[in-house]
Amino acid sequence: MTWVLLLVAALIAMPFTIEWMRDGLSERYMKTAPGEFALLSQGQTHYEWLGPNRGPVALCIHGLTTPSFVWRGMAKGLALMGFRVLIYDHYGRGYSERIKGKQDAAFFLQQIDDLLLHEKVQEPLTVIGYSMGGAVATRFAAARPGLVKQLVLIAPAGMQHVMGKAATFARDTPILGDWLFLMTYPRLLRKGIAAEVGLPGSVEGITALQQTETDKRGYFPAVLSSLRGVLRDTTEEAHRAVAAAGIPVLAIWGAEDDVIPLAAREVLAEWNPSARHAVIADAGHGVTYTHTDQVLEALRTSRS
Template identity: 50%
Template sequence: MIWIGLILLAVVATPLLIERNRLTMNDAARGSAPGQFAELSRGVTHYFWFGPQNGPVAVCIHGLTTPSFVWRGITKGLALMGYRTLIYDLYGRGYSDRPSGVQDRQYFLSQLNELLDREGVNGRITLFGYSMGGSIATCFAAAAPDRIERLVLLAPAGMGLTPNKIMDFIAKAPLIGDWLMLALFASFFRKGIKAESTQATNVPHVFEQQAEQLEYKGYVSAVLASRRGILTDVLRDEHRAIQAAGIPVLAIWGKEDSVIPASAIGTLAEWNRAAEHEVIPEAGHGLPYTHANQVIDLVRNHLMAKG
C-alpha cells in the first residue's frame, strides 16, 4: 500500500514540479527580444511597431496560444499599404508578464487601453483580431465604437467553440481541471503543432516559436484562464452594437478550420447583417501565418470596394 501511495503521489506531483521548474519570463529572458516593453498596471507588455511613422494606425490582437509573432506576415503587407501597425503580446504569452487572475474581457481590454494611451494613440484605428483576439477586438469595438475605423476578424471566437469533452471538463473543474491542464495540455499542444507544421507559412520558424511557449512558467495557466474567461462569452450583443454603430466589418474564415465551427459564419452573419465575409478554401485556423498573402489581398480588396 505504501508503494501505491508513493506512486500516486509521484503522479500527482510530476506536472506541478514540471511547471515549477519551467523558465521565468523576466528581463533576462527578454534580453534578445525585438521591439519594446511597457510597464502597465498588471505588468510588462511586449510590443512592436511596423510601417511608416505617419500612416493610419492598425492594431493586431493575437489568439489564445499564439503570441504576436504570428502577425509578422500580415504586418509586412499592411506596411506596404501604408499602415503603421502595432502588435503586442497578451498577458501570459510571448515576452509579456504572466499575472494571475481570471482572463475576462476587462483583463484584456485594460491591457489594450493602457498600451494605446502610453503610445499616444488617440485617433481612430483599424483593429485586427485573430481567434481569441477576435473576441477581444469585438469587445473593444463595441465598448468604444468612436475609436474604430474598421474591424477585421480572422477566424474569430465569440460565436461558440467546437465542443471538446476533455477541454470542456478541464475548464469547468476548478482544482482537478488545473491539474489536468498542467498534465495534458503540453502533449495536446505539441500534437496540434505537428499536424499543422506540414503547411507552408509566411512567418519563419512559427511552429518552433509556438512550441517554445511551453518552456515558460505561467503559459499553460494563462491558456486555461482565458478558456474559463473571455472565451466563455457569446458576443451577440456586441456584434449587434457594432452594426448599429456603422463600423465596417470584414470577417475572414478558413474553410478547413477545426477550431472555430463552421456555424460561426452564419451566426455572425445573423448578428451583423452588414458584415462582409470571405472564406479561404484551403485554409485551417492559422490564417495570419499560413495565408497572410491571401488575407492582405482580401483586406486590400475590401478597402478598395469601400473607396
Template identity: 50%
Template sequence: MTPGGWIALAGLGLAALPAAREAVRTPVGALQKTAPGRFAELSEGRTHYQWFGPESGPVVVCVHGLTTPSFVWLGLVSDLTRKGYRVLTYDLYGRGYSDAPRGQQSPGFFAEQLRALLSDQNLHEDITLIGYSMGGAIATSVAAEEHHRLSRLILVAPAGMGHTLGRMATWATEWPIVGDWAFHMAFPRAHRAAVLAERTLPSTVQNIGDQQISELRRKGFVRSVLSSLRGTLRRDMQSAHRTLAAAQLPVTAIWGRDDRTIPLRAMGTLTQWNRDVRHIVIDDAGHGLPYTHTDQITRLL
C-alpha cells in the same frame, strides 16, 4: 511504510507533477531580456509590443490568439508596412514576452490590457483593429466600448460565436483542481502534436512551428491558456456584436473554409447578430490564416 502510506505518497507525487514541470520552465523575466521589442508598464504587468512601418502611416493594431503570440503577424506586418501602414503588435498576458499575471483571463481582462496599451501609445482615433481567433473576441470587446476610436474592425477566424473546446478541454475547464491537473499534464503534448501536424503547411512566418512549441517552455503559459479557455473562449460575444451593429462600425470577417478550430458555421451565428458584417471565405484555408494565406488577407484589407 504501510500500503496506505505508499498510496498516499504516490498520490502526493502525482499531484506535484504539474508544479514540478512548471518549476523547470523559463521565467518570463529571463525571456524579457531577449525581447525584440519594447515594454509598456501596465496595471496588470509588463506588456511587450513592437511598432513597424512609417510613423505617418494609417495605424493598424493586431491582437493575436490563444496560443500563438505576436510573431503570428510577422508575415502580414511585412505586407502591410510595404503598403505604407504603421502596425502595432503586442503579446497578450501569459504569452510571448509579456508578464503572466494571475486571475481569470476574461474578455474584459484582455480588453483592459489593450485599452491601457492604446493609451500608453497615445492612440486615440482612426485605428484599424485586427483580431485573430481568440483575439477576435478581445478586439470585439474593445470595439464595442471604443468604437468611436476605430475606423474599422477586421476579424480573422474569430472566436466568440460559441466555441467548441473539445472533450478534454471542456472537462478541464469545468472541473477546478482536478481539471487543472489534467490540463497541465495533457495540454503540452496535445499542443505539440497539433503544431507538428501542420509542419507541411506554407507559412510567411519563419520557423513558426518551432516558435509555437517554444511557448511551452515559458512559465505561466499553460496556466494562462487554461484561464483563457475558462474565461474567454467559453463565452459568446453576442452583446458586443449587437452593440457594434447599432454603432454601424464597419466590420469585416475573414474565414477559412476548412477551419476545424473555428468552423464556418460561426459565420451564420455572427450574421444573426450583425447583418452588416462583410464576410469573406478563403478556400483551402484552415485556422492559420494570418501566416498560411497572408497574401489573400493583405489584398482583402
C-alpha cells in the same frame, strides 16, 4: 499501501511540478525580444511598431496560444498598404509578464487601453483580431466604438469554438480541472504544432517559436485562464453593439478550419447582417500565417 499513496501523490503533483520547473522569463531571454516594453497598470507588456512612421494605425490582437509573432508576415503587407502596425503580447504569452488574474474581457481591454494611452494613440483604429483576438477585438470595438473605424476578424472566436469533453471539464472545474489541463493539454498542443512543420507560411520558423513558447512557465495557466474567462461566453452582445454603432466589419474564414468552423459565419451574419465575409479556400485555423496573401487581398478588397 505506503508506496501506493506515494505514487498517487506523485501523480497528483506531476503536472504542477512540471509547470513549476519550466523556464521563467530570464533576463537573457528577454534581451532577445524585438520591439519595446511598457510597464502598464497590470504588468510589463511587450509591444512593437512595424511599418511607416506615419499613417493610419492597425492594432493587431493575437489569439489564445500564439503570441504577437503570428503577425510578422501580415504586418509586412499591412505596412505596404500604408498602416502603422502595432502588435503586442497578451499577458502570459510571448515576452509579456506572467501575471495572475482571471483573463476575462475586462482584463484584456485594460491592457489595450493602457498600451494605447502609453503610446499616445488617440485616432480611430483599424482593429484586427485573430482567433481569440477576434473575441477581444469585438469586445473592444463594442466598448470603445469611437476608437474603431474598421473591425477585421480572422477565424474569430466567440461564435463557435470546438472543445472536447475533457477541455470543457477542465475549463469548468476548479483544481481538478487545472490538474487535468496541465496533464493533457501541453502534449496535445505540441502535437498540433508539430503537425504544421513544413507547411508554407509567412512567419519564418513559426513552429519552432510556438514550441519554445510551450516551454515557458505561466503560459499554460494563462491559456486556461482565458478559456475560463474571455472565451467562456459568446460575443453576441458585443457584435450586436458593433452593428448598432455602424462599425464596418470584415470577417475572414478558413474553409477547412477545425477550431472555428465555417458554420460560425452564419452565426455572425445573424448577429450583424451588415458584416462582410471572405472565405479562404483550403485554409485551416492558421490562416493568418499560412494564407497571408489571401487574407491581405480580402482586406484590400474591403477597403476599395
